[in-house]
Amino acid sequence: MPVQLHKTLVKFFSLRIPPWDLVTTCGAVLSAVTVLAFFGDFWWFLDLFSHFRVQFFIGLLVVALILLFRRRYKAPTFFGIFALINLLTIVPLYLGTTPQPSVVSRSYRGLLMNVNTESGDPNKVASVIRQLNPDLVALEEVNDRWLSALSVALQAYPHSKAMAREDNFGIALYSKYRLVSSEIRQIGEADIPTIIADVALPDGRITIIATHPLPPGGPENSRLRNDQLAKLPQLITNASLPVLLLGDLNVTPWCVHFKRLLDRTGLLDSSQGRGVLGTWPTFLPILLIPIDHCLHTTGVNLTKKATGPNVGSDHYPLVVDFVMASHLSTNLHR
Secondary structure (H helix, E strand, O other), rough: OOOOHHHHHHHHHHOOOHHHHHHHHHHHHHHHHHHHHHHOOOHHHHHHHHHHHHHHHHHHHHHHHHOOOOOHHHHHHHHHHHHHHHHHHHHHHHHOOOOOOOOOOOOEEEEEOOOOOOOOOOHHHHHHHHHHHHEEEEEEEEHHHHHHHHHOOOOOOOEEEEEEEEEOOEEEEOOOOOOEEEEEEOOOOOOOOEEEEEEEOOOEEEEEEEEEEOOOOHHHHHHHHHHHHHHHHHHHHOOOOEEEEEOOOHHHHHHEEEHHHHHHOOOOHHHHHOOOOEEEEEEEEEEEEEEEEEEEOOOEEEEEEEEEOOOOOOOOOOOEEEEEOOOHHHHHHH
């Protein structure tokens, strides 16, 4: 640790902090959490740091640039290295894309919305559904009031499966196409519903999974979230059809438990090649992180991914356009 940084920390804990030293202290804290974020598998609290790689990178870069004005280069170099560490975790999301099939008959649109049971605006949600005109709509945090308020907007979706709840974990799936089968299942120890549905698209059948693990707001909730993520592979690896998973997973791509989910299922992250797309919290843009996800198997190819307009929730909607490979549709109709 540079001598200047050591002196700054001493001043910080003695509550005598000149402005330049305050900047250095901020850099020291950001450097510390950058390292701690790699150890989220050992303690739930450290796992929380893993979600803010973009913020750590920007913060450390700003600190390094500010300190350069002092023409003292040890501290800026030190913080620049930690900024680079964060950048190296972010850049892979911008590299590589899933190969697109050469022949497809049509494109489909999926819409994921965590509407927020209490604060969301049903009128705005209904307006977005009409505006985007998706083929599949996955709604999270819905109760009876929400489903009633959206009934008119959802008339174009004759096929559905839903479980309304008052505890922010109600969930619903609406489809323009027939649900060959559908069920609501509890995955893991948490009493949280997950929808699994086989949908008969014109290009062939596809399995849609809509799920919403608990937020990691403490050791027990974190354990239950991780348990649900750990149990999902059993469901996905047994699927006989291409899979599209939509959900507020309450993890980001940098979380060890998210990476483990991809490793164990072979699911592809739709963020790959498209970069960071923050969806929560809408009320504090500086802290936006990507916790709403679309994951898929190789039988599904995403052509577009974007966030939708603010619907009064603490989440932005997630919009994905996808196609199915033509050779798969032929096999699935046999």
